Amino acid sequence: MTYCNFQSQDEGRHLRKQARLEAVAAQMRLAVEAAPNGMVMIDERGTITMVNAQLERMFGYDRREMLGQPIELLLPERYRGAHPGQRTAFFHSPEARAMGHGRDLFARRKDGTEFPVEVGLNPADTPDGRYVLAAVIDITARKRMEAELARVHSDLREHARTLEATVAERTAHLQQTIAELETVSYSLSHDLRGPLRTIQGFSQIVLADAGDRLRPEEKELLAKSINAAHRLDRLIQDVLAYTKVSRQNVVLTTVPLEALVRQIIDERPEFQPPRAELVIESPLAPVRGHEASLTQVITNLLDNAVKFVPPGRLPRIRIRTEPEGTMVRLWFEDNGIGIAPEAQDRLFAIFQRVHDEKTYPGTGIGLAIVRKAVERMGGSVRVESQPGQGSRFCVRLPRAEVS
């Protein structure tokens, strides 16, 4: 009796388990049926034992036409011969994996058309034997997008190549034009100076020799001509200096800045007392530069610093250096008339002037030379200033390696 009870308890447990398993299986079937991927299950002989609705839609077969058929029904004919062998190999050493190993896979619809697919294989061992559940994704849209993307990339690369070639061609053309223009401007400026000196020289002779016999208005006209010729000569010299800075070969060496600055000051009375007070904050750091270009830069900045002061004021200029990483900042600080902030950037372009020509004569080329020369030495230049409060010009140059 007790025994019977045991048996019926066991049986009950078994039945409940069975019912639970069947409920799970039913849920699984529902999930497979509703899956967004095509699902197909085959047995060890490659016979289709189950398909879902998505697979029917994908291949155009009714499920009754597929069940019981070999899986090769869904393959393009050219792959059908090799497939049973590959299938058997998989059944012998199954593992969940993607099919194809980097090959492009294709499937075949009922109407004979083909489409690219991705297939994931999942082995499932059951009491009835081994099955494989395959998930099939139609990747037509993705392939089309990949192809489109590849085409766009290749178009872009081609476009970039053409663009680069065009830029290189135009740059070469521009460089050639600039070189030609510089040559023309150089020889033109050079050739202009000869006749100009003749005009200047003869006018001066006439003024000196015949000055007594001339009327005051005639003398004044002559003096004005000499003056104009002088200004023109100054302009030509500055243009020549500008073209020279652009054309000359710049080889950087270590320049002992302090010695160079002192030498420039020694050679020019307008940089010395009683006409000006220049203070060097010793020592000035040595820099890597081109000595001739640097001489031009320092001279131009000092010329401006002593020139742009209010009438009657003694120009005072402080020269100092400070380190800035691999660069050196060379400062020129003056007590001059200063520069309005909005004008500061354009001053470094050629022919730009802010102050009136009568009080402060000039050609507007000095700072353009400074910038070109400094940039050719791998540096930069800027100004800090306020009207009436003096100006600070800062030249940045590579620091000289100290051995």
Ligand code: ADP
């Ligand atoms: P130039 O001195 O021949 O006029 P630059 O190119 O050297 O030409 O300078 C351009 C302009 O910048 C000057 O006309 C002047 O207005 C302004 N400038 C340059 N240096 C100074 C300075 N140290 N203080 C005030 N203004 C300056």
